[in-house]
Amino acid sequence: MSKNIGKKYMKGDESGAVAIYSGRASDFPMGSQLSQIQPLDAFVFAGPGSKPSANLTETLIPGRQPYQLSNSLREGGFCLSRCGVATWARDPGVFWEAPQTPGQPNQCPWPKICPHSIVNPGGTDSPPHLPPWGNSDFLINEVNTDTPGAAEDGEYIELWHPSGRRVSLQGIWILLFSAHNNRPYREISLSGHFTTSKGYFLLGSDRLVPAPSLRLPPNTIQNGPDAVALYRSPFGPPSAAQRGIPTKGLLDAVVYRQRGSDKEAQELSKALTPGQLPLLEDPEVLPGDEALSRCRGLYPYDLSAFSVAPPTPLRENSCPRPPPAPEHVIISEVASGHWTNHSQQRAFVELHGTPMTDLRGLVLTVFDQEYSGTVIALPLTGSTDHDGFYMVGNVTAADQIFLEGSTVPARGAVVLCYDLFSVCRAGTALTNSSLRDVLVFSENQQLLSSLSATRGSQVIPALGSVEDGPVSLSRCSCCEARSPASWISSSPTPRSTNVCPSSSFSSDIDLCLSPLPSDWQEKLGDCSGLIQGRRVAEVADYLEQKCHCGISALYLQGANFSCASGWLRVWGNMHALSDHQKALIIQTLHMNPSSAQGDVCSAPSTDRYTSKASALGLQIGLIVAVLLLLGLGAALFTYFYRRRRPLDYYTMELSEHAEGLSDL
Structure with a gap:
């Protein structure tokens, strides 16, 4: 397998593109038509005198705009460097004119530029400090698998592209799986179709209003337990490239069920949405028809992002209002398996609050300083127990577990957040109302500044506080959230009172x-x-x-x-x-x-x-003592002198005369 870069030298007022493909050079002969194979990366530019074709743009950089060259670049050479803060590929919006640095890090201007502004399914602009989406490809935005009545002619699947623009669906497939045999009962190619100008694509029953772009016969989408999976597979159906439940090229998936059937989709859940329970399109939640709508986050195969909501095909989702923020819930204890090599060391996060507090609306996020981002983002479900505890992690009887491959890092932060899932997961510039509690165990200044409510302080685990055993960070001051002074290093005590000084x-x-x-x-x-x-x-x-x-x-x-x-x-x-x-x-x-x-x-x-004050006091004391000694010496000298020299008659007479006057 090799990687080739197609490159063509052009005049300054022309348009063109550079793309990187995975394959052989013979697969891309000179002068051939534009390949429909999706490239690994691509850069499309528009000269002042021309624009690239819509086919070139939509195939190489779907949902993005070409880089616009200015008139000043017509004469002489120039160099464009990747400088954007985004980590995804195929977006010319992250490039900037900069000096050439072959074989060295790019010399980008400061501050680094951001990619083009993006809109989300709700129709509002994404905040500038947040990554506009979890991935750069298509997502399942809404699923309606069971409509009222026997006809069931209102079922549909709605896709959405995070760019919010018209995008080609070339090479995109939808597979409908049955949990009875864990095989697809229908494979649908979307090649040749495009999203709407707002990034939506609708396929559904023939009588659906508004009319879908791709019509399905009635009763095509089964009620469940089943699954809908979205793939990018440019060489044919995904099932032809991989046996069993294909995961190669998987973009997004939703596993759903009916009441009492949650255990029947275990294989589909394990392959498509590991570590998560199937969604329930509960007919008792809303009167009339309802759908599973993406409401909390734009990350693929994340079932916690969906809510039961009224159907809104080709319109922004009508998501339920979040519940009031749970009060008096704080992070009580945090442990990482990286802090000691003790055999009993387990990673977990313990929360504590008022007994039986509903935690819906809270999101637990874990950040790793080594990866400069979130490694865990977990919307909380359920309630605290009768003692007020709630456990998340790889420990016995945990209320929620970490997703496979995720854990508490050696250095990072744990945040308890109340906000949109996408806001909590990004974790930057959180407001005081969003940031319910935080524990930073990292010296990383960027992490400290992004979680500004920590006041620039952190807590580092001290292994010396425990003698040859696992160690955790424990809160020992009950009620002050977001305070580093409340934490100490001690032995882990999951679901019990912390060990404190x-x-x-x-x-x-x-x-x-x-x-x-x-x-x-x-x-x-x-x-x-x-x-x-x-x-x-x-x-x-x-x-x-x-x-x-x-x-x-x-x-x-x-x-x-x-x-x-x-x-x-x-x-x-x-x-x-x-x-x-x-x-x-x-x-x-x-x-x-x-x-x-x-x-x-x-x-x-x-x-x-x-000190200076005490030295001055000592000097004064010495002077007083010397004066007292001198006075005492003078008195003693006078006394002994008079005893050795008796008074004469004249003195005695004067003394007796004085005594007589005294008696009068």
Whole structure:
């Protein structure tokens, strides 16, 4: 298998294209007609004097616009580089004029440009900070498999292209599967058809209003349990290229059922929508006819994106309003299998709230700093249990499980979001109302800035807090969401009370800390500001740099603080999780301080508290003591001097005369 790039040198006012195909050079002879095989990537450009043909544009870059060359590019050479923030192929909108950099990263302007604006099925413009779609190909937008009455002549399948424009359906197939034998009972080629100007394509029963572009005989679409699957297969029907349930070229799929038949479509679900239950077009939800409509997200084979809604063929979907946001639901505990190699380490996210709280409308998203995006986006279903817990992950009795191949990464973030699924999944520029709770365990500044409600702080797992066992991040301050100071590293406790610092393992501390220039003295001017602001997290971070055993602000709940001239004294009790952690803390408190850095983190001594104010007080005290000693010496000298030298007669007479006057 080889990849060839077709290239032609043209005048500056002409139009053309460059495409990359998978195949052999003999499959694309010079001068041949445009191949209907879908390319791996393509770039179509329009010169100032001409436009590329509609066939060229719709075949190579369906749903996109060609790159428009300007008049200034007619003379001399120029270079266009891929600079857009989008990761999908076949979109000239992500290219920009830039210097040539063969074999090196592109030199793109800053900020990076975004692709063309896109509209979604609801008809509103996609927010500029969000990826406009989950993938760049066709999606199943609405399915009506069971209409009222015996005729069943209103059934249909509606497709939609995320570009929201007229797009060719060349090489697109729809397969209708039966769960009774897990085979397609009908294969429909859509080659030769185009979407509407808004990106819709409708196929359905002959009497359907509005009229479908491709008409089906009545009762063609079965009631279920069955499936509708969408493929890109330019070389023929997908079933000819793969036995069983084909997955090669799969673009999207919907597995649906009737009441009591959820277990009959297991093979279809496993192949087409793994890890998800079939959808139920429940006839009791709405009066009259109803359909399964895409309402939450534009990602393929994601059944959580669909809702039962009134039929809206060739129109924007009429989606139900989301329920009110559940209150007082927070992230309680997070564990990753990457944090330790212990055999019992399992990845999970534990939520906690008021018992029996309905979680519909909340989306749990997990971000990985290594991939700069979401690895899990899971709309929550069901309710918290009688103790207020809700478990997601690869643990026993989880309420929801991670999709196959997904897990909590070593460094990333977990977000509890209330918004449109597409907004929550993108995870950028979330509002305060959308961002219900967040835990960032990453040093990645881009991730920290995108989840701005974390106030630029993060929590990093401290393996030293647990002795030879699995470790998790646990919330130990019950009620303040989005606060990094509420978290500590401890042993996992799924569906039970978190292990938190306790006075049962406390140790006495008495420290005098001389901060480094980069510490709180520089930020606040003096450690007195630290105490007044109760930013004990700064002190905890200082101690954790010494200990590496998981110390946080919650460990200092029994401690006292005082300040004088920049020196910070901490004394009282420091809590711990266990005897193991207590021993590490005591060992840290007795470490020899580094005189070169001015750190003081060991047993206190009186000279540590010496400062300018205390030195002045000592000088005054010494002067007073000297004066007192001099006065006492003078009095003693006078007393002994008089005893050795008795008074004469004249003095005695004066003294007696004075005593007589006194008696009068």
